[in-house]
Amino acid sequence: MASPIEQFQIKPIIPVINFTNSSLFMIGAAAVIVGGLLLATRKRAVVPGRAQSVAEVLHDFVANTLVDATGREGMKFFPLVFSLFMFVLTANLLGMIPGFFTVTSHIIVTFALAMLVIGTVVVYGFVKHGTHFLGLFVPSGVPGWLLPFIVVIELISFLSRPISLSLRLFANMLAGHIALKVFAGFVVSLLAAGGALTILAPLPLLMAVALMALEFLVAALQAYVFTVLTCIYLNDALHPGH
Amino acid sequence: MADPQERNGENERKTSGADDADLSARLKSLDARISQASVHRAESEPRARQTSNSTALGQAFRLSAEFVAGVAAGGILGWLVDRFLGISPWGLIVCLILGFCAGMLNLMRASGVVKPSRYDEKR
Numbered sequence: 603m604a605s606p607i608e609q610f611q612i613k614p615i616i617p618v619i620n621f622t623n624s625s626l627f628m629i630g631a632a633a634v635i636v637g638g639l640l641l642a643t644r645k646r647a648v649v650p651g652r653a654q655s656v657a658e659v660l661h662d663f664v665a666n667t668l669v670d671a672t673g674r675e676g677m678k679f680f681p682l683v684f685s686l687f688m689f690v691l692t693a694n695l696l697g698m699i700p701g702f703f704t705v706t707s708h709i710i711v712t713f714a715l716a717m718l719v720i721g722t723v724v725v726y727g728f729v730k731h732g733t734h735f736l737g738l739f740v741p742s743g744v745p746g747w748l749l750p751f752i753v754v755i756e757l758i759s760f761l762s763r764p765i766s767l768s769l770r771l772f773a774n775m776l777a778g779h780i781a782l783k784v785f786a787g788f789v790v791s792l793l794a795a796g797g798a799l800t801i802l803a804p805l806p807l808l809m810a811v812a813l814m815a816l817e818f819l820v821a822a823l824q825a826y827v828f829t830v831l832t833c834i835y836l837n838d839a840l841h842p843g844h
Numbered sequence: 845m846a847d848p849q850e851r852n853g854e855n856e857r858k859t860s861g862a863d864d865a866d867l868s869a870r871l872k873s874l875d876a877r878i879s880q881a882s883v884h885r886a887e888s889e890p891r892a893r894q895t896s897n898s899t900a901l902g903q904a905f906r907l908s909a910e911f912v913a914g915v916a917a918g919g920i921l922g923w924l925v926d927r928f929l930g931i932s933p934w935g936l937i938v939c940l941i942l943g944f945c946a947g948m949l950n951l952m953r954a955s956g957v958v959k960p961s962r963y964d965e966k967r
Contacts, residue, residue, distance in 0.1 A: 759917075765912075770906060
């Protein structure tokens with residue numbers, strides 16, 4: 603039986619330039635997004651067809667999420683947020699195809715995405731608000747002797763944001779794919795065991811089917827959660843502390 | 845498409861059939877509704893943060909990630925402090941404890957026990 607974590611192995615495809623299966627699927631996700639959106643918006647009809655309305659729904663969905671979290675002025679971050687949402691969603695969903703590599707199941711990928719978000723927040727916060735941005739770490743109404751501790755705790759809490767943002771997406775994808783592989787593995791080993799155990803083989807198969815549905819839900823949900831948290835962090839950059 | 849007002853005017857001037865008048869009336873009411881909706885959208889302030897917690901599994905992952913991230917961030921900060929200030933165990937010890945505090949704070953914010961952020965407090 604294949605090991606459940608063998609699916610996460612990174613294999614070089616073109617060793618000379620370090621082009622791996624991970625790179626291939628990242629480029630694949632980007633190509634699917636660009637190609638799909640170009641194809642969907644090719645006609646630019648006033649009354650959208652099926653593909654075009656999917657593209658419009660995606661656009662409106664992300665735009666609404668962003669405006670709800672950050673207000674009207676947050677729309678200047680729309681290209682970033684939409685790209686992140688589409689990339690995470692497409693990478694997650696591509697990973698659901700059997701035999702495909704899941705890019706977001708590697709913490710370095712999700713951490714890079716999270717650092718992109720936090721980097722944007724920090725740079726924009728300092729450029730826009732200067733030192734006033736540091737007010738994010740100083741809550742109001744705290745007694746003086748407690749303030750140094752609170753500031754350090756708030757600082758660590760802020761530093762933990764990219765970690766929790768990346769950890770959540772990574773852990774969900776990793777755990778889901780391992781669970782799926784383990785239950786699928788049970789089917790094979792029960793069939794191979796022979797005798798009475800063979801009769802039990804369809805049970806883990808049913809479980810694998812149910813898990814597959816759950817994984818599709820998780821794939822879409824985690825892309826959404828990543829986007830919502832991105833919007834919330836961008837809101838801190840736009841309106842720090844007041 | 846250049847100027848919707850002008851087009852409406854043209855349609856009214858023609859008045860050749862009931863269709864045109866009907867169409868221009870509908871266009872006008874649509875314009876009014878669109879502008880109303882966009883004004884409503886522009887006025888709506890950013891709402892309190894809400895993240896989707898629809899599945900128990902998702903919630904468990906979310907909360908555990910928040911806590912672990914706090915401790916990990918404290919640990920990394922402490923290790924860096926030790927490395928650059930050369931006060932070997934103390935930076936890690938203090939920052940790890942503060943990291944636990946930050947993790948708890950993250951946890952309480954994520955589960956909505958305390959107010960999520962200062963921005964919401966002020967409003």
